[in-house]
Amino acid sequence: MRLFTKKLPPKELVTCPSCGHEQKDYPSANATFCHRCGTRILLQEKPRRQAVRKQVELKARRRMVACLHCGREMRIHEEAQKWQCTSCSAYVDLANHDIQREHTASIQTYGDIVVGAKGVLAGAKAEAENIRMAGRAMPRVVCRKCLVIEGTVKLAAGAEGPLLQVLENTSLGAEGLLEFEMMEVKGQVQGKQVKVLGSLEIFPGASLQADQISARRILVHPLGKLLGYVQSLTAAEIVT
Amino acid sequence: MWSADKLLSAVGLQKLADKRRKLVSGYPELHGDMVLRAPGSFDARLRGGISSAYDLQLSSQAEVTGPVTGNDVVVAGQLQGDLTATGWVRLKEKSRVEAKIKGQAFELEPGAVFRGAVAIGSDSAEQLNVKLKRSA
Numbered sequence: 001m002r003l004f005t006k007k008l009p010p011k012e013l014v015t016c017p018s019c020g021h022e023q024k025d026y027p028s029a030n031a032t033f034c035h036r037c038g039t040r041i042l043l044q045e046k047p048r049r050q051a052v053r054k055q056v057e058l059k060a061r062r063r064m065v066a067c068l069h070c071g072r073e074m075r076i077h078e079e080a081q082k083w084q085c086t087s088c089s090a091y092v093d094l095a096n097h098d099i100q101r102e103h104t105a106s107i108q109t110y111g112d113i114v115v116g117a118k119g120v121l122a123g124a125k126a127e128a129e130n131i132r133m134a135g136r137a138m139p140r141v142v143c144r145k146c147l148v149i150e151g152t153v154k155l156a157a158g159a160e161g162p163l164l165q166v167l168e169n170t171s172l173g174a175e176g177l178l179e180f181e182m183m184e185v186k187g188q189v190q191g192k193q194v195k196v197l198g199s200l201e202i203f204p205g206a207s208l209q210a211d212q213i214s215a216r217r218i219l220v221h222p223l224g225k226l227l228g229y230v231q232s233l234t235a236a237e238i239v240t
Numbered sequence: 241m242w243s244a245d246k247l248l249s250a251v252g253l254q255k256l257a258d259k260r261r262k263l264v265s266g267y268p269e270l271h272g273d274m275v276l277r278a279p280g281s282f283d284a285r286l287r288g289g290i291s292s293a294y295d296l297q298l299s300s301q302a303e304v305t306g307p308v309t310g311n312d313v314v315v316a317g318q319l320q321g322d323l324t325a326t327g328w329v330r331l332k333e334k335s336r337v338e339a340k341i342k343g344q345a346f347e348l349e350p351g352a353v354f355r356g357a358v359a360i361g362s363d364s365a366e367q368l369n370v371k372l373k374r375s376a
Binding site for chain 2: 221226231
């Protein structure tokens with residue numbers, strides 16, 4: 001007894017490219033074999049192309065990440081949140097972190113960190129790709145791309161990275177060394193030691209006060225303020 | 241647009257044009273304080289100060305040991321002393337400066353060698369004790 005009947009699609013005539021034999025097959029099939037000579041006959045080429053395209057897309061969406069413990073480089077998917085190192089089995093954090101209150105654990109991530117106005121980074125380490133700070137940080141803040149100051153920020157142990165941006169109407173107080181390749185100051189910065197390997201730019205209305213300031217290039221626009229003992233960094237000093 | 245220098249050169253007064261551009265040049269060494277009453281460049285050795293109410297450039301051959309004041313001051317040579325400007329202070333690529341700098345704006349070019357205290361901004365302008373009077 002048949003409980004239900006499924007209507008199958010009609011078959012279509014297929015000609016073998018090798019022997020010319022004609023046979024009927026379902027048009028939705030990807031491929032079939034010639035009933036006479038056994039040659040493989042491709043019926044659809046689209047699914048294969050789509051599969052290749054998907055593979056290419058997957059490859060393109062991967063990125064190289066070095067293990068923070070052993071340094072081994074891995075190629076992992078861009079959207080992965082966590083990964084285990086193939087060499088030392090340590091977990092590599094790839095997630096973004098949003099800190100809106102005191103956070104006592106260390107953060108070492110290949111994602112970004114956002115610290116709100118009431119957020120405090122109180123762990124032993126704070127390292128990320130991009131960091132947006134509006135609160136406080138107890139450890140030395142290490143960013144691999146950009147550190148943005150967007151509030152009243154205190155950095156107890158300083159910070160380092162390629163770029164520091166202090167936005168308008170914000171203030172940064174740093175106890176430790178601020179070491180960056182580029183520094184754009186549009187707010188107020190007060191620190192002990194500032195080292196800029198490239199360009200330090202202070203925009204109108206902004207100020208930078210520090211005990212020791214060293215930079216390769218300094219530009220203080222009219223209405224900007226710079227106060228401190230300044231020492232230029234020559235190319236030779238940067239290399240050493 | 242024709243500048244005063246081009247105009248003087250065009251009418252054959254090259255010497256006057258040169259004199260206008262280079263206020264002091266070609267002297268091996270000068271001693272004493274100088275007051276410059278025109279904008280221009282300075283390219284001599286000086287043991288003493290320079291005071292000017294105008295734009296001033298210490299060229300790459302200038303070696304000044306003493307206080308320097310001016311409006312927009314550009315240093316391309318060597319300076320040891322206090323540098324006070326009512327406008328910009330620019331330390332050019334190969335300059336060597338050891339000075340206390342006060343001004344309204346500041347530029348340190350890559351390659352310049354500088355060491356000293358810097359006070360740039362409106363507060364530092366209040367600290368300026370130099371009252372420069374432009375002579376008509």
